[in-house]
Amino acid sequence: MIYTYIICMCLTTYLIRMLPLVIFQKKIENRFLNSFLYYVPYACLSAMTLPSIFSSTSSVISAVAALAVAVILSWRQKSLFTVAASACITVFVVELVL
Amino acid sequence: MPIAAGYVGVSFSFGIAAAKFGISPIDACIMSLTNMTSAGQFAAITLIYSGTTYLELILTQFIINLRYALMSLSLSQKLAPHTGTLTRLLIAYANTDEIFAVAVSRDRPVTGSYMAGLEIPPIIGWSVGALLGAIADSILPLSVRSALGISLYAMFVAIVLPPVKKHHAIGIVSLFAIALSCSIAYIPVFKGLSSGFSIIFCTIVGSAFGAIFFPIPDPNEEDSL
Numbered sequence: 480m481i482y483t484y485i486i487c488m489c490l491t492t493y494l495i496r497m498l499p500l501v502i503f504q505k506k507i508e509n510r511f512l513n514s515f516l517y518y519v520p521y522a523c524l525s526a527m528t529l530p531s532i533f534s535s536t537s538s539v540i541s542a543v544a545a546l547a548v549a550v551i552l553s554w555r556q557k558s559l560f561t562v563a564a565s566a567c568i569t570v571f572v573v574e575l576v577l
Numbered sequence: 578m579p580i581a582a583g584y585v586g587v588s589f590s591f592g593i594a595a596a597k598f599g600i601s602p603i604d605a606c607i608m609s610l611t612n613m614t615s616a617g618q619f620a621a622i623t624l625i626y627s628g629t630t631y632l633e634l635i636l637t638q639f640i641i642n643l644r645y646a647l648m649s650l651s652l653s654q655k656l657a658p659h660t661g662t663l664t665r666l667l668i669a670y671a672n673t674d675e676i677f678a679v680a681v682s683r684d685r686p687v688t689g690s691y692m693a694g695l696e697i698p699p700i701i702g703w704s705v706g707a708l709l710g711a712i713a714d715s716i717l718p719l720s721v722r723s724a725l726g727i728s729l730y731a732m733f734v735a736i737v738l739p740p741v742k743k744h745h746a747i748g749i750v751s752l753f754a755i756a757l758s759c760s761i762a763y764i765p766v767f768k769g770l771s772s773g774f775s776i777i778f779c780t781i782v783g784s785a786f787g788a789i790f791f792p793i794p795d796p797n798e799e800d801s802l
Contacts (some may be wrong), residue, residue: 487631488621488646489611492645497669499649501662507654516651518750520681521642522739522783524733525751526758526776527674532730537723543659549731553738554699559679560579561769566731 541573580675581702583732584726587615588703592710594619598626600799602711609707612699613671617642643777657686664689671696678736732755746791754783755790 507513536542545566552562588609595605595708600622617638624634649672656665668689676695680687687695742746757779761767767775 481600481625482607483631484621484625484634485604485608485611487635488608488617488638490618491635492612492614492642493722495639495642495651496645496672497666499646500653500656500665500669500672502652503653504660504662504665506658509696510792511788513654513793516654516691517793518747518784518787519651519780520678520755521747522600523647523776523780524674524678525754526601526779526783528730528733528737530759530762531728535726535730539717541723542727545727546730546734547646549734550738553735554582554742556637556739557735559732559735562727562735563579563583563731565660567724570727571720574720574723 536570537574538577540569540577544573545569578731579728580679580700582677583725583728584699584702585709586728587705588706588725589710589713590797591615591618591622591714592707595622595707596711598622599713600625600707605711606708610704613673613703614638614642614645640774640777644674644780645672645677646674647777647780648674652677652680652687652733655681655683655687657688660689664692668692668696671700673699675699676730678733682736682740746787749791750783750787753786754779757782 490550507516532546533539533542536545548569549562552565557565591609592602592605593616595608596602600608608618608621612621620637621634624637649669652672653665653669656668660668676692676699679695680692683691737747737751741751758775761775761778
């Protein structure tokens with residue numbers, strides 16, 4: 480039954496997100512833990528981007544080109560939207576040429 | 578808003594995939610609305626199609642989504658001090674990769690209303706995208722779907738890179754995490770590992786590496802993250 484499946488996954492996913500947020504209402508004082516949590520988003524997003532980005536489009540070449548564009552624009556502090564839109568356009572154009 | 582737009586693209590492809598695995602547009606939409614997890618949902622439709630057990634489905638979701646526990650833990654340190662439990666219960670529901678990333682990259686503590694504004698458009702985009710994708714199956718040509726697929730990764734790059742200029746250790750941690758995730762992806766010994774597990778592993782090892790070698794100087798500094 481599809482809805483039982485959906486309820487199972489929904490509860491699992493929600494509990495994973497909800498418990499840490501509700502349990503840790505105070506600021507954590509431990510220096511190691513603070514440093515650890517400070518780096519979590521960067522380590523996590525980096526690991527999610529590479530190498531998955533290479534298989535996110537129809538060809539590795541267009542993904543590499545878009546990654547290069549994203550890196551250059553981000554380094555120049557362009558907005559999220561500019562970076563994302565430029566990467567999309569790069570993929571589209573490169574795949575058109577290929 | 579860019580997150581919502583990116584989500585429409587991804588959940589659109591989720592809708593298409595769900596339709597291929599025999600899930601109706603309405604069910605695909607409900608699944609997106611209640612779960613808000615791309616990798617988890619993609620894994621779920623293949624499992625459900627193969628007639629998996631509930632336990633197996635729950636375990637898979639647990640492993641793939643365990644990274645959210647780390648993100649919620651990190652986000653709990655970023656919330657304004659007076660944020661109540663009910664608000665936290667609501668925020669937790671849509672603490673996705675991208676929303677989390679934007680929330681923590683803000684230069685001051687985040688409030689409940691800020692999180693609501695951040696979360697609601699992507700929730701709508703995520704659900705509607707799945708519905709449209711499942712209905713349309715493939716009205717968009719492959720070239721457009723392929724181009725949309727890169728947008729979320731491009732946003733990740735835009736989030737990680739700018740802070741590296743101010744704090745070089747972030748760059749080192751980031752490169753370390755990338756080296757780990759690439760090793761897991763390309764070295765045959767690790768082939769059995771799921772991508773969800775790989776992300777958890779890289780996040781924990783990468784962050785611990787940073788915390789050991791480059792501890793942040795002052796506990797209050799994370800407020801200016």
